[in-house]
Amino acid sequence: MAGNPDAAGTVDLVSSTLAARAVPAPVLAGGGAVRMLERNYLVYRRIWPVIISGFFEPIFYLFSIGIGIGALVGDVTIANGELVDYTAFVAPALLAASAMNGAVFESTFNIFFKLKYGKVYDAILSTPMKTRDIAIGEIAWSLGRGLIYASAFILVMAAMGLIESPWGILALPATLLIGFAFAACGMAATTFMNSWQDFDLVNLIVLPLFLFSATFYPLSVYPDIFQTLTQLSPLYHGVQLIRSFTLGTLSIDLFGHIAFLVAMGGVGSYITSRRLEKLLLS
Amino acid sequence: MPAIVQGARVVCSGARLNPDEDELPNNLHPGTSVNGSMSSSLVEARGLTKYFDELVAVDGIDFDVAEGEAFGFLGPNGAGKSSTMRMIGAVSPVTAGTLAVLGMDPAVDGPKIRARLGVVPQEDNLDQELSVYENLLIYGRYFGLSKNVIDERAAELLQFAQLEDRRDSPVEPLSGGMKRRLTIARGLINQPDLLLLDEPTTGLDPQARHLLWDRLYRLKQQGVTLIITTHYMDEAEQLCDRLVIMDKGNIAAEGAPRDLIERYSTREVLELRFPVGTQAVNAARLDGIAKKTEVLPDRVLLYTDDADFAHTKVLEVGLIPESTVSRRSTLEDVFLRLTGRSLVD
Ligand SMILES: Nc1ncnc2c1ncn2[C@@H]1O[C@H](COP(=O)(O)OP(=O)(O)OP(=O)(O)O)[C@@H](O)[C@H]1O
Ligand SMILES: [Mg+2]
Numbered sequence: 080m081a082g083n084p085d086a087a088g089t090v091d092l093v094s095s096t097l098a099a100r101a102v103p104a105p106v107l108a109g110g111g112a113v114r115m116l117e118r119n120y121l122v123y124r125r126i127w128p129v130i131i132s133g134f135f136e137p138i139f140y141l142f143s144i145g146i147g148i149g150a151l152v153g154d155v156t157i158a159n160g161e162l163v164d165y166t167a168f169v170a171p172a173l174l175a176a177s178a179m180n181g182a183v184f185e186s187t188f189n190i191f192f193k194l195k196y197g198k199v200y201d202a203i204l205s206t207p208m209k210t211r212d213i214a215i216g217e218i219a220w221s222l223g224r225g226l227i228y229a230s231a232f233i234l235v236m237a238a239m240g241l242i243e244s245p246w247g248i249l250a251l252p253a254t255l256l257i258g259f260a261f262a263a264c265g266m267a268a269t270t271f272m273n274s275w276q277d278f279d280l281v282n283l284i285v286l287p288l289f290l291f292s293a294t295f296y297p298l299s300v301y302p303d304i305f306q307t308l309t310q311l312s313p314l315y316h317g318v319q320l321i322r323s324f325t326l327g328t329l330s331i332d333l334f335g336h337i338a339f340l341v342a343m344g345g346v347g348s349y350i351t352s353r354r355l356e357k358l359l360l361s
Numbered sequence: 362m363p364a365i366v367q368g369a370r371v372v373c374s375g376a377r378l379n380p381d382e383d384e385l386p387n388n389l390h391p392g393t394s395v396n397g398s399m400s401s402s403l404v405e406a407r408g409l410t411k412y413f414d415e416l417v418a419v420d421g422i423d424f425d426v427a428e429g430e431a432f433g434f435l436g437p438n439g440a441g442k443s444s445t446m447r448m449i450g451a452v453s454p455v456t457a458g459t460l461a462v463l464g465m466d467p468a469v470d471g472p473k474i475r476a477r478l479g480v481v482p483q484e485d486n487l488d489q490e491l492s493v494y495e496n497l498l499i500y501g502r503y504f505g506l507s508k509n510v511i512d513e514r515a516a517e518l519l520q521f522a523q524l525e526d527r528r529d530s531p532v533e534p535l536s537g538g539m540k541r542r543l544t545i546a547r548g549l550i551n552q553p554d555l556l557l558l559d560e561p562t563t564g565l566d567p568q569a570r571h572l573l574w575d576r577l578y579r580l581k582q583q584g585v586t587l588i589i590t591t592h593y594m595d596e597a598e599q600l601c602d603r604l605v606i607m608d609k610g611n612i613a614a615e616g617a618p619r620d621l622i623e624r625y626s627t628r629e630v631l632e633l634r635f636p637v638g639t640q641a642v643n644a645a646r647l648d649g650i651a652k653k654t655e656v657l658p659d660r661v662l663l664y665t666d667d668a669d670f671a672h673t674k675v676l677e678v679g680l681i682p683e684s685t686v687s688r689r690s691t692l693e694d695v696f697l698r699l700t701g702r703s704l705v706d
Binding site: 110111114117118121122197198199201202203204205206207208209359360361 | 413450452453454471472473475476478480482484486487488489490491495498499500502503504505551
């Protein structure tokens with residue numbers, strides 16, 4: 080400590096100016112979600128390699144399943160009777176699945192840690208921030224990450240000639256919608272979890288969704304009963320949405336898929352916000 | 362030192378009694394005395410009650426905290442101190458009764474209240490994934506402060522917390538005392554009108570405690586209103602202008618530390634330690650020596666205005682304790698008198 084032992088005492092720690100006391104408008108107006116993003120940016124700018132790694136997962140799948148299996152399978156027949164190259168068929172599904180995986184991982188493991196161990200949210204809530212700011216901010220962060228991965232994957236798809244329609248550009252917002260739906264529900268589920276064991280349950284749900292959402296083959300290969308079941312899978316709606324865009328097979332069904340995912344995200348966000356309030360503001 | 366002058370100005374102006382009147386300098390404002398009459402409180406609780414399901418954590422307590430004072434809640438584990446602090450901090454809904462913080466209702470204006478509070482929770486909740494400086498930065502951002510303002514204050518606060526050389530260190534390896542000081546620095550980033558400290562020194566070694574007390578004392582001198590909970594009677598005596606003694610969700614007594622001791626205890630105490638298991642037997646033979654005799658599992662306390670005189674009387678009776686200590690009365694004795702139990706168990 081430099082010479083003057085009393086130097087510390089001269090700090091102006093008392094609220095002094097009228098301006099400083101006025102509460103900044105954006106915070107009260109709900110701009111708090113942006114602060115949540117800033118916080119995550121501060122954390123991740125140091126561990127950015129973690130972010131890069133998320134990019135490779137779908138690419139690996141694309142190369143192994145899309146190209147490898149595709150060479151064996153050749154073409155598949157889709158709902159409208161068209162023949163489609165298997166790689167072009169499976170790539171959009173892998174995009175949808177990776178959007179789901181990313182959102183689920185971010186919204187369960189990471190959020191659980193912050194909620195139970197890091198006490199990050201407790202600290203945040205002793206400021207003007209609200210639970211809604213946290214919920215929106217965290218979901219938005221997870222979406223932002225997903226957006227980066229999706230963009231990269233779509234570029235790879237385009238480079239490989241797997242995007243057969245200009246509608247393909249809409250695959251990007253579609254991955255965002257999938258991310259939103261899963262992040263919101265993942266976070267909502269996390270607020271009910273008590274221990275790391277509960278995450279086995281997450282895997283137990285995510286893996287079958289990944290495998291049985293008309294990801295790797297058309298819905299028509301199933302018997303009717305399974306077709307109906309598959310339609311309950313949120314990932315199925317995501318897969319169909321993106322696949323329609325990249326293959327250019329638009330139909331009225333799209334609105335159903337979109338509505339399903341929007342509803343899922345809305346319900347998840349609402350539950351998350353309410354649960355955070357109950358958990359943190361008790 | 363302009364900072365001191367500035368701070369002092371605020372202290373003298375007795376401002377901030379009514380948040381709606383901020384626009385006018387107080388000495389020009391009709392009806393507000395320059396010296397800040399204590400007619401209005403920063404915190405006002407009436408019948409304040411908190412239930413967790415069936416459990417009564419806070420059982421209808423009344424208290425007021427005036428501007429500029431250091432107000433304490435002294436009580437043992439589970440007394441309801443933290444529950445009360447969290448209600449004041451607008452992060453825990455009030456079950457019953459009324460609570461006004463900075464003139465506002467926490468249920469309605471939570472974010473507005475929190476914007477003007479500094480909070481040091483019982484358990485440190487620093488952001489483990491960020492550095493010391495980043496903790497201050499992001500916390501300031503939560504209040505909507507600009508980076509420039511935060512940087513300026515962070516430099517001062519790091520100096521105040523004696524953490525300048527740890528500015529870019531992660532939080533995790535800091536010592537308990539350092540973490541505590543950082544948490545306090547963080548709580549000051551928004552230049553709060555009221556600082557809430559929940560057991561600021563629990564778990565720290567004596568040296569770290571004294572350093573922290575010194576920092577808190579400086580804040581007090583600058584006119585920051587402090588609310589402190591503690592189960593250390595020495596901490597309460599050192600820091601608090603006024604305190605309430607809390608037990609099982611209720612307030613047992615209220616006053617300045619010295620007043621409470623005068624009111625509820627004698628000037629001095631003679632502590633006698635007898636062989637294990639014989640405290641009560643021996644105490645029975647000391648009848649009449651002290652104004653009040655208290656038998657604890659490990660010792661006997663004689664409350665008297667003259668401990669030396671009492672000591673000679675004890676020897677006259679023919680009792681030879683294993684050890685004898687004579688001391689001044691403390692808040693611990695007040696607590697014992699009021700509840701029949703010790704503060705720290
Ligand atoms: N979130 C909660 N849910 C249920 N019960 C709670 C909760 N918080 C506190 N309690 C209970 O309320 C009572 C008062 O607790 P509180 O934490 O307010 O006491 P305290 O005076 O701060 O104690 P300590 O000195 O141990 O911190 C205790 O019986 C405690 O178990
Ligand atoms: Mg406590």
